[in-house]
Amino acid sequence: MFRTLVLVLLIALGQTVVRAADDKTESSAKDGKWVQLFNGKNLDGWTPKIRHHKAGVNFANTFRVEDGLIKVRYDGYGGKFGARFGHLFYNKPFSHYRLRVEYRFVGNQLPDGEGWAYRNSGLMLHGESPKTMTKDQDFPVSIEVQLLGGNPNGKGKRTTANLCTPGTNVVMNGKLFTPHCTNSKSKTYHGDQWVTCEIEVRGNKVIKHIIDGQVVLQYDKPQLDPRHAHAKTLAKDGDLMLSSGTISLQSESHPCDFRKVEIMVLKP
Numbered sequence: 001m002f003r004t005l006v007l008v009l010l011i012a013l014g015q016t017v018v019r020a021a022d023d024k025t026e027s028s029a030k031d032g033k034w035v036q037l038f039n040g041k042n043l044d045g046w047t048p049k050i051r052h053h054k055a056g057v058n059f060a061n062t063f064r065v066e067d068g069l070i071k072v073r074y075d076g077y078g079g080k081f082g083a084r085f086g087h088l089f090y091n092k093p094f095s096h097y098r099l100r101v102e103y104r105f106v107g108n109q110l111p112d113g114e115g116w117a118y119r120n121s122g123l124m125l126h127g128e129s130p131k132t133m134t135k136d137q138d139f140p141v142s143i144e145v146q147l148l149g150g151n152p153n154g155k156g157k158r159t160t161a162n163l164c165t166p167g168t169n170v171v172m173n174g175k176l177f178t179p180h181c182t183n184s185k186s187k188t189y190h191g192d193q194w195v196t197c198e199i200e201v202r203g204n205k206v207i208k209h210i211i212d213g214q215v216v217l218q219y220d221k222p223q224l225d226p227r228h229a230h231a232k233t234l235a236k237d238g239d240l241m242l243s244s245g246t247i248s249l250q251s252e253s254h255p256c257d258f259r260k261v262e263i264m265v266l267k268p
Contacts, residue, residue, distance in 0.1 A: 032264040034100070037090050037247075040068045049130035050086035050251070051138050056130075062251050063088045070258040072121070072251045074110050081110040085138045086251035089130045095244035096266040099123065100198045102259040105149040113253025119149030121256045122164065125201060126222050126245035128234055140248060141167030141231045143222045145199055145209055146181065147256075150190030159186045161197050161209040161216050167231035168242065170207075171221040178225070184209055184216035194259060203268060204243040 037045065042065050048058040058064075060076030063086070070088070074081065105119040127142030144164040151158050163170070164181040171177060189195045198210040209217040224231040224240040249258060 032098070032266055034262045034264050036260070036262050038070055038258065038261040041065060043070070043088070045091050047089045047091055047130050048086060049089060049133055049140070049248075051084045052082075052136055053084075054135060055133065059084065059086070062086050063249075068259075070249065070261070072249075072256050072258075074251075074253070074255065077110060079110065081113045081253040083138065087124060087127075087130070087140055087248040088251075089127070089140075089246050089248040090261075093129075093244050093246050094201070094263065094265065095203045096201065096268050098198060098200050098264040098266065099125070099247065100196065100260065100262050100264075101249075102194050102196050103147055103256060104192050104194045104259075105254055105256045106192050107255040109254040117252040117254060118152065119158075119254050119256075120250075120252050121147045121254070122250040122252070123147065123197070123199065124166075124246070124248040124250065125199065125207070126168075126242040127248055129246060130248075132234065134230070137230070139166040140246070141224065141228070141234055142245065142248070143168055143170070143207065143242070144250075145197065147195075147197060147250075149254075150188045154190050156188075158188045159183045159216070160189060160195065161186050161199075161211050163209070163217055163219065165225070167225050167228040169223055169225050170219040172219040177219065182217075184211070186211045186214075186216040200266075202266070204241045 047056055048063050049055045050059045053059050064071050109118050123145040124140055124142040127140040133140055146162040146164045148158050148160045161184045169176055169178050200208040204221060206220050208215045222242040224235050226232055
């Protein structure tokens with residue numbers, strides 16, 4: 001009888017452990033898991049598109065992997081940027097997800113880079129394919145999470161995780177928002193420090209920019225801008241709403257590094 005009682009207790013305990021493990025697995029599946037988009041070794045799974053060049057041509061080795069980092073460099077540009085804006089596209093589109101990126105600005109901007117491009121890069125979301133971009137197109141039609149570093153003199157406010165809208169619009173505070181760029185409420189990050197930026201994207205619903213665990217900007221209904229000639233060609237059956245698209249990293253004349261690029265796919 002004692003053996004039977006012990007056996008019953010062990011079976012019950014085993015069922016409890018299994019059930020707990022199952023609950024944990026279900027929770028993980030429900031919440032999603034972080035997956036690295038950058039393998040730390042090479043640019044497998046990514047496609048460069050640099051202005052004045054065809055998709056897939058990594059002009060002057062602009063995007064490279066060194067020391068486990070994606071580095072954006074211009075040492076092969078002959079000292080002039082020449083408005084050769086570039087983007088490095090992940091090959092798979094996404095719709096509902098959290099994206100987390102660690103970035104920093106380093107070195108000096110090329111002398112002919114635009115003033116606004118000083119310590120400036122970006123994460124392009126819900127973007128078009130590099131294959132649909134024209135050879136001389138500067139930016140993909142997309143929602144841009146603008147990444148900025150501090151001012152040259154180390155003074156003043158220069159927020160990061162801002163919003164820019166190349167060929168797109170969003171809804172903010174219940175109204176269509178058409179200005180090209182708007183600032184977040186983040187603090188300023190000076191120098192070459194690493195900064196973690198996270199974005200929560202819910203298809204055609206809400207998009208949140210998150211810095212230091214705080215939502216610094218939020219908006220809804222990302223959509224194509226009908227005033228933008230190229231954007232109009234991307235509309236399917238006249239539908240301007242954007243619910244998915246590519247993710248890409250920018251090059252805009254100032255060297256920068258990306259240490260981590262990871263995604264958590266969310267259930268719609």
